């Protein structure tokens with residue numbers, strides 16, 4: 001029987017040789033591409049979701065972490081460090097644990113979801129809550145890695161992008177070619193960079209005959225690429241993409257322009273509305289940041305900007321269980337609490353209105 005072997009083994013010939021010297025894998029990648037009829041209906045397009053919450057630590061970060069930590073392990077590194085809004089730290093901590101390395105993480109104080117914080121701590125990371133935002137954490141992590149014996153595993157590390165590009169390979173392998181449009185949330189802009197690289201490599205030497213338009217979506221309160229300048233105090237409920245000065249800014253603009261795509265903003269309300277549709281009408285539970293891509297295609301569809309019948313793949317980047325609090329509120333913000341009832345069939349039938 002065939003078991004998915006993780007992205008390094010599955011795509012060995014398309015990854016740099018140095019990541020194979022000592023492979024650290026948790027079986028990442030091979031995530032489902034799920035048809036979303038509810039979204040196809042709302043947009044007039046053919047929408048599929050690349051469900052990255054199905055990765056070992058529940059986000060797309062695992063694709064790049066297997067390559068970054070394997071490369072570090074191959075060089076004999078003992079300590080890796082990252083700045084993170086949560087998912088990178090959860091992933092780095094897990095892969096470092098598998099490699100027998102120490103992992104240090106810098107996270108913005110009070111602005112990381114409890115599920116992600118728990119993951120990093122569970123996997124034994126040295127977690128430091130920094131008095132500052134993600135951008136401050138990344139500057140500090142980069143400086144530290146320049147002067148101390150520690151390997152930086154943020155997406156500014158090219159090995160991260162190498163692993164993450166496999167998401168694009170899997171989409172093409174599943175659909176037979178690239179879709180018309182690939183939509184995704186944009187934070188530090190590593191993922192849009194990686195998908196574009198993956199699609200480009202598969203066009204150059206692989207099964208693809210074309211590349212998609214890249215549609216990136218930032219949260220309105222944290223949309224530096226849309227604004228055209230860094231945002232010093234980014235704010236959004238989608239804490240994963242609460243980033244004011246993305247490290248891969250120019251690469252993201254390149255992906256946008258070379259693909260004839262776009263990078264636009266969606267409000268927190270639009271993100272939460274998309275989060276709700278994903279949960280209730282598609283059956284896929286994501287964290288808020290992961291709903292930004294869906295919020296984006298819905299917004300553009302309302303504006304008549306989605307070509308009829310277009311094939312669209314949206315990467316939903318992280319699992320809903322990482323930041324579950326958003327499920328427990330109604331659209332207008334009221335708290336949802338379960339109905340309490342006695343273990344009595346008639347009252348239960350009454351409550352279900354099936355009497």
Ligand code: F0G
Nearest residue numbers: 084085087088187188189190191317318
């Ligand atoms: N979605 C989720 C769930 C994320 O965690 C991130 C980034 C993004 C989207 C944006 O991806 O940065 O490649 O543009 N999270 C990073 C972290 C910043 O530290 O976990 P990007």
